[in-house]
Amino acid sequence: MAAILGLNLHHADSSAALVLDGKLVAAVAEERFGRRVKHDSAFPAQAIRAVLDIAGITVRDLDVVAVPRDTTKSRAARIRHVLANPVSGTRAALEHLRRARRETGLMDWVAAACDVGRESVTARVVNVEHHLSHIASAYYCSPFETLTAGFSYDGSGDFVSAMAARCEGTRIEPIARVNLPDSLxxxxxxxxxxxxxxxxGEEYKVMGLAPFGEDAYAAQMRELVTTPDGGWFRLASGCFGMHGGGESGRLDERGRIAMGRLFTDKFAARFGAPRLRGSEVTQRDRDIARSCQVRFEDVAMHCFRKLHDLVPSRQIAYAGGCALNGVANARLLRDTPFEQPYLQAAASDEGLALGAALWAWHNVLGGRERFHMTHAYWGPDYDDAVVRAAADQANLPVHRIAPDRVADMAARLLRAGLVIGWYQGRSEWGPRALGNRSILADPTRPEIKDLINAKIKRREMFRPFAPTVIHEETGTYFEQSVFSPFMMxxxxxxxxxxxxxxxxxxxxGTGRLQSIKRETNPRYYDLIAAFGRLSGVSMVLNTSFNENEPIVDTPAQAMSCFLRTGLDVICLGDYVLAKPEHEAVVRDLLAEPVA
Structure with missing residues (x-):
């Protein structure tokens, strides 16, 4: 057995993924445990223990530890940057050296996480370039074997902000890179x-706010990011303050990732004074969001068309933080020659751990067998005793439902107008709740969006909620019949x-689509099908099971969120609990005869 542990570490979205004989068996982000801080950059000690435990192996069984960072790459570009920017460039170079030094003791960290001596860990360390890891996470999880375009784009990694590649069989060949300071x-x-x-990690708020604005700043955005002839993209000189050498993974006083300011005074001169966090969102802010989103899409489409010229395939596998922009992802299918896209469930930096591990399987260990990710349920699950113990702590009536009735019961609760916490099976890998750690509601209720934002999620009122629809019915409700199992x-x-x-x-008029097939999550599919029979709409409102925190992972976390928010009911495995004001609804439904 070949055992490869992939780690994203010393950076936001710290995570671990375990690949055995080329197959993913477990993957989870550190944020789901411990400090419960979004985008946690702590060493993924608990994530390591979790994936090993899921697989039933120990750290002694590992052959390779794969890390998605290679500080030897793009040296020429770094040197040019230092020469052109002596102050900020030198700080940036020192940061890269600091990261490299932190990883020299990696195996000591791994051993300590597993409570064994360093001599017990015999795995070799393999470093994989950041964007190559992103592309590997998409291509090696895809069903594609023939010529496929590979692409990765995000803020930066190993001094690169985007990479294009030719993919075929088990080979990924990088063919172009965009170096800093240019970064879409x-x-x-x-x-x-x-x-x-x-x-x-708040970029999704701009995507949600953009439809409320007008493209009033199109000219300014075209000045800020250009698409030169024959090139990919370029940022306006002096307008962006990235790569000033801020320490990667540095935390603020609340334990969250500390962000340096990425816009300069020259940038601000185009728009006026920056909005202060917590102040009113004005029409100007809405218009900036809209113009930003439009320009991002236009430049992304330029890149995808250029990529197709270099790799003329109908297939594309891509990843990186920018790949979470669902509006651009849908536009790719409308406005580029690519017809068959693939994105895996954890397309942002969390997924780097998986990409590095799969790259090591194919390119270091010589593995030929491919893995195809069809679902996102790679995190921990908990046995019935743990689930029941969490339920019993609530001092509420606990109703155990026959397994074959849980989906129908939940559908009836939704149709009765209740909002439910839906906690089932293994947790999802990636940033989306996809039907195992979800809050569900009836999408036909006019007031439901504002109710959930105000009483449960406690977030900005302009942010939308996602529909999950039975895949066969996608074309009924949506103008594009795209299969989007990971809500991308x-x-x-x-x-x-x-x-x-x-x-x-x-x-x-849009929705962030999740389409689901029964073979990937039978209980969730059956719930939506049952709701469709009751309502005439084979769809539910789905949002992540959390309240301004990482998505819940354990039964205890789920119960805590249920009790402190405005959720009405929780379906915790085979157990149903309701707030006192809704207990009668549950009892009445339980008394109904089985259909």
Whole structure:
């Protein structure tokens, strides 16, 4: 047995993934444990223990530890940057050296995480370039074997912000890189910070806010990021402050990732004073969000078309933080020659651990067998005793439901107008709740969006909620029949359905689609099918089971979130608990005869 542990560490979205004989068996982010801080950059000690425990092996069984960072790459580009920017460039170079030094003791950290001596860990360390790991996480998880375009784009990694590749069989051949200081990811983040969303990982808020604005700043955005003839993209000189050498993974006083300011005064001169966090969101802010999103999409489409010229295939596998932009992902299918895209469930840096591990399997150990990711349920699950113990702590009536009735019971609760916490099986890998750690509601209720934002999620009111739909019914409700199992596409809802689906229809008529097949999650599929029979709509509103924190992982975390928020009911495995004001609804449904 070949055992490979992939680690994303000393950086945001710290995570671990375990690959045995070329197959993913477990993957989880450190944020789900311990400190419960979003995008946690702590060493993934608990994630390591979790994936080893899921697989039933120990750290002594590992052959390779794969790390998605290679500080030997792009040296020429770094030297040029230092020469052109002596102050910031030198700080940046020192940061890269600091990261390299931190990883010299990696195996000591791994041994300590597993409570064994260093001599017990005999695995070799393999370093894989950041963006190569991203592409590997997509291509090696895809069903593609023939010529495929590979692409990765984000803020930066190993001094690179984007990479293009030719993929075929088990080989990935990088054919182009975009080096810093040019970065489409940093362009988007700078706009995000400017309009007051200045914490790490808040770019999705700009995507949600953009439809409320007009493209009033198109000219300014075209100046900030250009697409030179024959090139990929370029940022305006002096407008962006990235790569000033801030320490990777540095935390603020709340234990969150500390963000340096990515926009300069020259950037701000185009728009006025930056919005302060917590202040009113003005029409100007909405318009900046809209113009930022439009320019991002236009440049991304330029890159994808250029990629197709270099790799003329119908297939594309891509990843990186920018690949989470679901609006751009849907547009790729409309406006580029690519017809068959593949994105895996953890497309951002969390997924680097998996990409590095799979790259090592194929390129270091010589593995030929491929793995195809069809679902996202790679995290821990908990046995019935642990689930029941968590339920019993609530001092509420606990109803155990026959396994074959749970989906139907949940569907009836939704149809009765209740909002439920849905906790089942293994937790999802990646940033999305995909039907095992979800909050579910009836998408046909006009008031449901504002209710969940105010009473449960306690977040900005402009942010939308996602629809999960039975895959066979996608074309009924959406203008694009894209298969999106990992909620990676924002698609137009057909006009005839928008008024009937107010809970999941955004202001621009879109929904962030998750489409589901029964073989990947039978209980969740059956719930949606049962709800469809009751309501005439084979769809539910799905949002992550959390409250301004990482998605819940353990039964105890789920119960805590249920009890402290405005959730009405929780379906915790085979157990159903309701708040006192809704207990009668549960009892009445239990008394109904089985259909």
């Amino acid at each position: 990811g940093f362009f988007y983040t700078a706009c995000c910070q400017f309009i007051g969303f200045d914490e790490f 596409h924002v698609v137009k809802i057909r006009p005839a359905w928008r008024d009937r689906l107010p809970g999941v229809t955004h202001v621009d």
